[in-house]
Amino acid sequence: MLFLSALLLIVAFLTGSAPLGHAVLSRAGVNVRVNNPHNLGVENVLYRVGPQLAAVTALLDAAKGLLAVLMAASLGQPEVTVMAALAAYLGHLNPPRALFGDTPPRGRGNLVLLGVLAGLAVTGALPLWVCALPVLVYAAVAGFFGFVSAATLAGLLAFTLAVAALPLGPAAKLAALGLLVAATWRFKENIGRMLDGTEPRLGEAVPLAGRRSDEVVAAFMIHPMNLENFWSARRFAWLRPLVEKGIVSERSVRQMADSLRPMKIGELHGIRTVDGKSIRCYLLSSPLLPDVFRDNPDLATRRAIEGARLAQELGAEVFGLGAFWSVVGNKGIDVQAAVPELTITNGGAYTSGTIKAAIPGILEHFAAEGRDLKHATAAVVGANGVVAFGIARTIAPQVAKLIMIGRDAERLERTAATLRRAAKDTEIIATTSYDTLKxxxxxxxxxxxxxxxxxxxxxxxxxxxFDEGRPADVDESVQAIPGVRVIPGGVVRPPGGMTSNIDLQFGEGQVPACLAETLIIAATGEHHRKSLGQQTLTENINFFVEQAEKLGFQVVD
Known part of the structure; x- marks a missing residue:
């Protein structure tokens, strides 16, 4: 009997994992990863694939749960039947990778749950009221709060409590609890979104690529610069007092952050271009701290790829890599190769463009205060980088002396030699010493x-x-030096009244230029203008500067 019970549970798991809906949608030419309900919601799946295909796949999911329970019920043991319900649900949530490859679609499994509840009621394994209770609770919570994930968890909690009150063995009660635990783990991201205020409700129009001609959708990857930023997300705020009281160590928090997959933590609303196009932008994050990008670049690249896939699932057309994400995976090249269906950009072109646009104004204001550029000494810090080199190339002919500071002395000297040929009247020094800034x-x-x-x-x-660094390269204490003026660079104000539930640290209604590039690509549809790798084409820099002005983006100076 034990062997037969185990065999039926294995069969139930395999039945639940059967890719029936996946097969139907794939045969219809539908990308299941993009059109799955885990991130988009039933309404959007209906929009994407149509009511007929959506109904067929829903019925197949429910049938899997029903069939798994019916087969187990043939043994005549209610405990085994309830355990089969759990096995079928787990099979649906965690199908063997052999069926889907490395990235199986991630459904909620609500229809499978409905099927197993129907099976438990039909077979008499559980009383009808116990099986109907979670459905009624689900309907009540979904109708009142509008959150499908919360409704599912509330229904399963009611089911678990009801089964616990029945005269059944511990195996059945643990199986009911297992359903709740499995669903909670599946919905952990949805729970986080509810805490962050970004989880869509039933009936709420969620933006999807191509759904409306006057609306485009983008996504942008950010990360905390320090633990203070980490606490700012409401889903993690509860950890702060535990760390401050010594209950949880800071090291444990860092380890947890390293283990978390990308998640949606915010959204930019209210961006509308001059020509009337609305831009919605999801803010995604895998909360890696800056040192991880240096010490574990492979992990950072893997998380960036996962973020790109999440952006695709959420319906984004363009995915931007912000802050240290912009340098992972060969500055986005590896991420684009892993997710070719989505446009990836590191934002380098428009970042350079904002600097190009700002430098003439800075130099003009500098000269207007009686400062003679022809006798001035300028310094460029980080001159090994593409952006800083662009600055050096722009200002070299206009000053008497240029100091280039970087970490790679040999490469820096080669760069300086190039500039010396172009600006023969300027003294150009390449050094790794910050003392020369004086x-x-x-x-x-x-x-x-x-x-x-x-x-x-x-x-x-x-x-x-002029501080283009993000986070800032200039310590706040520098502001106290008499006459010193610190000008933040690469900050852009999108058109319209932009709002966000996340403080991006660039000022109200303002974003970094790399994010603005993501928005501009989405708005113009010029996906081939994306910035990847080390090279930044001059024509792309000019394109973003011109389009930003046309669309209503303003560089903050």
């Missing part, structure tokens, strides 16, 4: 360092500093 009247900085690199001992009175 001579600079103008400082342009664009490093990828997670911590400030410019401190009061590096800056003389009256110096102007």
């Amino acid at each position: 001579d600079a009247d103008l400082i342009f900085t664009a490093t990828s360092d997670p911590n400030p690199v410019i401190f009061p001992q590096h800056v003389k009175s009256g110096a102007w500093i």
Whole structure:
């Protein structure tokens, strides 16, 4: 009997994992990863695939649960039948990778649950009221709160409590509890979204690529710069007092952050271009801290790829890599190769464009205050990078002396040699020492360092500093030096009244230029303009500057 029970449970698991809906949709030419209900909701699946296909796949899912329970009921043991219900649900949630490859579709399994409840009622394994109770609770919670995930969990909680009250063996009661635990784990991301205020409700129109001609959808990947940023997400805020009281160690929090897959933590609303196009942007995050990008680049690349797949599931047309995400996977090339159906950009072109647009104004204001550029010394920090080199190339012919500071001395000297040929009248120095900044009247900085690199001992009175670094390269204490002016760079104000539930640290209604590039690509449909790898084409820089002006994006100076 034990062997037969185990065999029936295995059969129930395999029945639940059978890719029936997947097969139907795939044969119809539908990308199941993009059109799955885990992220998009039933209403959007109906929109994507139509009512007939949606109904067929729904019936097949319910039939899997029903069939698994009916087969187990042939043994005549209610405990085994309830355990088969759990096995079928687990099979649907975690199908063998052999059936789907490395990335199986992630459904909620609500129809499978409905099927197993019907089976438990029909076979008499459980009283009818016990099987009907979770359905009624589901309907009540969904109708009142509008959250499908919360309704499912509430229904399963009622089911678990009802089964616990029945005169059944512990196996059946543990199986009912297992359904609740499995669903809670499946809905952990939805729970996080509810806490963050980003989970869509029933009836709420969720943006999808191509759904409306006047609306486009993008997604952007961010990460916390420090633990303070980590706590700002409401789903993680509960950890802060535990760390402060020593109950949970900071190291444990960091390890947890490393293990978390990308998640949707926010959304930008209210962006509308001059020509009337609405842009919706999901903010995604895998909460890796800056040191992880340096110490474990393979993990960072893997998380970026997972983020791109999530963006695709959410219906985005373009996926932007922000902050340190922009340098992972060969600056986005590997991410694009892994998810070719989605446009990936690291935002480098428009970031360079905002600098290109801002530098003339900065130099003009500098000269207007009686400062002679032809006798001035300028410094560029992070000159090994593409953005900083672009700055150096722009200002070199306009100043008397240019100091280029970077970490790779050999590469820096080659870059300096190139500039010396183009700006023969300018003295150009390549160095790795920050002490030389003390001579600079103008400082342009664009490093990828997670911590400030410019401190009061590096800056003389009256110096102007254009800080393109994110996070900021200039320590706040520099502001106290007499006459010093620190100008943040690469900050853009999108058109319309943008709002966000996440503080992006760029000021109200403002975003980094790399995010703005993501939005511009989505708005214009010029997906081939994406920025990937080390090279940034001049024609793309000019394109983003021109299109930003046409669409109503404003560089903040």
